[in-house]
Amino acid sequence: MADPEKSISTVFLSGTDGYHTYRIPAIVCANDGTLLAFCEGRKRSSSDAGDIDIVLKRSTDHGATWGELLLVQEEGGDASITIGNPVPIVDKTTGFIHLLFTRENDTVFHTVSTDNGNTWSPRSEITSSVKLDEWGWYATGPCHGVQLTRGEQAGRLVAPANHRIGGNGSDSGSFGAQIIYSDDHGATWKMDAYVEESNGTAPNETTLVELNTLGSPLGGGSYGSHLYINSRDYGSDPGARSEAYSGDGGSSYSVGYDGNAHFVTPICQGSLVRFSAVDAGDLENRIIFSAPNGGSRRNGSLWVSNDETQTWSEPKLLLEGAYAYSDMVKTDDGQLGVFAETDGYGAIKFIKVNEEWIDQEPPPAENPSGAFWNFEEKAVGSFTDTGSGSVVDISVAGEQHNLTADLELEYIVGAPAYTPSRALAFVGEGGLRLADGLSRNHYDYGANDSFTVEVAFRVSEGEEQTGALVAKDLGSNQPSWWLRIENGGHLRFLVADHSSEAIASTGDVTFNDGEWHSVAAVKDATARRLRLYVDGILLADVADTTTGSHANSQSLCIGRFNGSNRHFTGAIDFVRITAS
Numbered sequence: 001m002a003d004p005e006k007s008i009s010t011v012f013l014s015g016t017d018g019y020h021t022y023r024i025p026a027i028v029c030a031n032d033g034t035l036l037a038f039c040e041g042r043k044r045s046s047s048d049a050g051d052i053d054i055v056l057k058r059s060t061d062h063g064a065t066w067g068e069l070l071l072v073q074e075e076g077g078d079a080s081i082t083i084g085n086p087v088p089i090v091d092k093t094t095g096f097i098h099l100l101f102t103r104e105n106d107t108v109f110h111t112v113s114t115d116n117g118n119t120w121s122p123r124s125e126i127t128s129s130v131k132l133d134e135w136g137w138y139a140t141g142p143c144h145g146v147q148l149t150r151g152e153q154a155g156r157l158v159a160p161a162n163h164r165i166g167g168n169g170s171d172s173g174s175f176g177a178q179i180i181y182s183d184d185h186g187a188t189w190k191m192d193a194y195v196e197e198s199n200g201t202a203p204n205e206t207t208l209v210e211l212n213t214l215g216s217p218l219g220g221g222s223y224g225s226h227l228y229i230n231s232r233d234y235g236s237d238p239g240a241r242s243e244a245y246s247g248d249g250g251s252s253y254s255v256g257y258d259g260n261a262h263f264v265t266p267i268c269q270g271s272l273v274r275f276s277a278v279d280a281g282d283l284e285n286r287i288i289f290s291a292p293n294g295g296s297r298r299n300g301s302l303w304v305s306n307d308e309t310q311t312w313s314e315p316k317l318l319l320e321g322a323y324a325y326s327d328m329v330k331t332d333d334g335q336l337g338v339f340a341e342t343d344g345y346g347a348i349k350f351i352k353v354n355e356e357w358i359d360q361e362p363p364p365a366e367n368p369s370g371a372f373w374n375f376e377e378k379a380v381g382s383f384t385d386t387g388s389g390s391v392v393d394i395s396v397a398g399e400q401h402n403l404t405a406d407l408e409l410e411y412i413v414g415a416p417a418y419t420p421s422r423a424l425a426f427v428g429e430g431g432l433r434l435a436d437g438l439s440r441n442h443y444d445y446g447a448n449d450s451f452t453v454e455v456a457f458r459v460s461e462g463e464e465q466t467g468a469l470v471a472k473d474l475g476s477n478q479p480s481w482w483l484r485i486e487n488g489g490h491l492r493f494l495v496a497d498h499s500s501e502a503i504a505s506t507g508d509v510t511f512n513d514g515e516w517h518s519v520a521a522v523k524d525a526t527a528r529r530l531r532l533y534v535d536g537i538l539l540a541d542v543a544d545t546t547t548g549s550h551a552n553s554q555s556l557c558i559g560r561f562n563g564s565n566r567h568f569t570g571a572i573d574f575v576r577i578t579a580s
């Protein structure tokens with residue numbers, strides 16, 4: 001068995017080859033093994049509208065190197081005309097590469113390459129066949145389409161698409177999704193299956209994959225070609241993804257859209273690919289989904305299904321940091337290629353992993369039950385926004401509490417001596433007060449609850465200011481818990497009920513030395529003890545004399561208390577709260 005392998009290469013770099021920004025990736029593998037990587041080349045800005053072309057790079061060595069930029073579709077020279085949303089489809093029968101795309105997110109076109117992407121036919125408009133008159137804004141994909149190989153619709157070319165009703169812009173009108181197909185190798189195109197907002201879902205950008213479920217109940221027992229359809233979703237169901245099924249190759253929906261809370265993603269495009277199938281001689285069926293994991297466009301991850309999308313694995317981190325739209329392909333040498341927007345839309349990269357990497361067990365979860373925050377990297381002196389996503393809380397159950405700051409926070413560069421999170425820190429008066437978007441509080445602990453609070457922090461040398469690192473406090477002699485640095489630089493951990501309090505302190509050992517430190521404050525309900533570890537060393541171990549609940553009505557705070565001006569003075573990079 002081979003060792004796990006992973007490689008990353010930059011295919012499109014924003015600011016090069018005459019384009020300000022490259023976005024909206026799509027990728028396929030031609031019959032001869034050539035990889036074709038498409039995207040939008042945005043000439044003057046990163047805006048979704050303007051002078052936008054469809055461009056292409058090819059790789060003839062499985063993604064190790066990439067050729068020169070090829071212009072596939074353009075109109076008007078420097079005119080502000082948007083040509084985008086590329087959806088390539090490989091016709092395995094003919095070897096041709098079909099490309100669907102849109103002009104001004106309004107009209108729909110088709111072009112074809114008979115030489116693996118080197119040249120393209122004149123485009124032909126197919127709008128009247130795939131778009132209803134009442135639809136305004138329209139987008140194909142964006143991602144690759146598929147050619148069906150199973151069932152009664154075998155040979156059909158299928159592409160996902162989406163639309164909006166009642167407006168011409170992408171920010172107006174209700175949402176809907178549809179399926180485009182061709183049964184004559186791209187000569188003509190049709191659209192029969194479409195849905196609008198319903199059942200708590202509002203499907204938008206869509207990806208799909210053919211299922212190896214011939215004759216299954218998903219198709220009503222028929223022998224049609226089965227599709228799994230997964231959409232970015234603006235509806236009320238949790239998770240920001242919805243899904244549906246077709247049992248007749250995309251002519252209709254056999255199972256209508258419903259939300260899938262297993263995928264916890266931001267509202268962002270995602271992609272699907274079939275990696276293996278037993279009816280093609282593989283040892284198992286395997287379908288893979290790619291998207292950012294969590295509440296913001298970061299931490300690109302893979303979800304794997306080995307039972308034809310009925311269940312999915314937990315997300316496996318593919319790329320830490322900025323990660324937005326993506327598409328995937330199985331390369332001719334049997335590996336998985338992920339073509340993804342990275343670096344804050346600064347590049348589209350090709351991330352290649354082998355099956356051993358996919359199967360490699362991820363490291364144990366950092367937060368077996370609780371939440372953690374790694375503060376995002378920002379430039380020196382820049383500020384967060386205060387909207388949703390400024391601070392993200394991820395729990396092991398996949399719940400997202402939508403915790404947000406109630407004020408701006410300045411960020412500073414973290415010291416190289418502290419490396420576990422590889423992030424930056426926030427600093428400044430005010431701290432964070434966090435509101436629980438699920439209308440319940442997971443940080444109200446009872447007398448018999450054990451929990452641990454971990455923080456990475458730095459305080460300037462000689463700083464005497466008192467400040468809370470993490471606090472869930474109601475005030476003196478009230479149910480509370482908190483961890484703070486005291487005047488003089490020592491650490492203090494308190495838990496309190498209505499009648500008593502217990503305190504663990506580092507006493508004469510102080511940490512206002514300008515260095516990064518990690519502290520773990522532990523309440524051990526079984527042993528009835530409070531413990532303080534700093535930099536892995538036990539510095540305090542005292543009896544917990546409380547007998548009642550520490551729960552209160554206040555928000556969880558980082559870098560401050562709830563009801564006072566004793567804000568933390570220093571930098572905080574990492575916070576984790578776990579309970580057992």
